[in-house]
Structure formats: C-alpha cells, structure tokens
Amino acid sequence: MTASTYLPSDNYHAMLDTLENIARNFDPTAPDDLRTRLIMAVGEVSDIWPDSCRAEQGQGKDDKKS
Template identity: 65%
Template structure:
C-alpha cells in the first residue's frame, strides 16, 4: 500500500501536535477508553485525518 503524504496548514498541524502532547502528558490510566477518544478527536477533528472507511457514507466508519 503506497500512502501519499498529507500536508496540513502549519497552524492546524501544530495545534494537532499540541493537543496530542497534552493528551500524553495528562493520560489517566483509570480511563483508557477516553484516551482513544481524545486521540480520534485530535487527529480527526483537528487534523482532519480520517480512515477511508469514513469517506462518504460514514455508516461503515471504523475508528
């Protein structure tokens, strides 16, 4: 599988990295499911990066 690079605007990219760093530094071991949700939000909603399964009709979206 050949994956093409995705380039984001600098401010969006750094905002996503800041959010991921915040998540890592504040990880709550008592809520591991929340970690995945926070990462999905950072990568998907901030970085606008989603799996192909979410393209178009998102009913089969696997996140």
C-alpha cells in the first residue's frame, strides 16, 4: 500500500485549476503538448515527481551505489 500524500491546500487547488484548464483547452492535434502540460501541472505546481527523478539526483531507491 502506498502512503497518502498531503499537499498544502493552495498547491492542491492550484494543481486542480491547472489540470481543469488543460482539459478544457485540450488540442487533439498536439498530444505531446498535453503530456508536457500535465507534467508541469503535477510537478511544477504541486512538486510531485516520480521516484526516478530522485534517482537522477542520487537520492532515489533505484540509485545504484558501487
């Protein structure tokens, strides 16, 4: 089971507002732009990143140490 993640309410609502805006203005001719905008909304607005990003910084559980 994965632990719950709690965000400050302002960040949470800003992320939801951004995601809602992305959905309302979706351009099916630019699907790559959709993914980029979603990543920005989740990562940059709410500071939620995949564990692989920590590994790239040498802090993740996937980090291989010799």
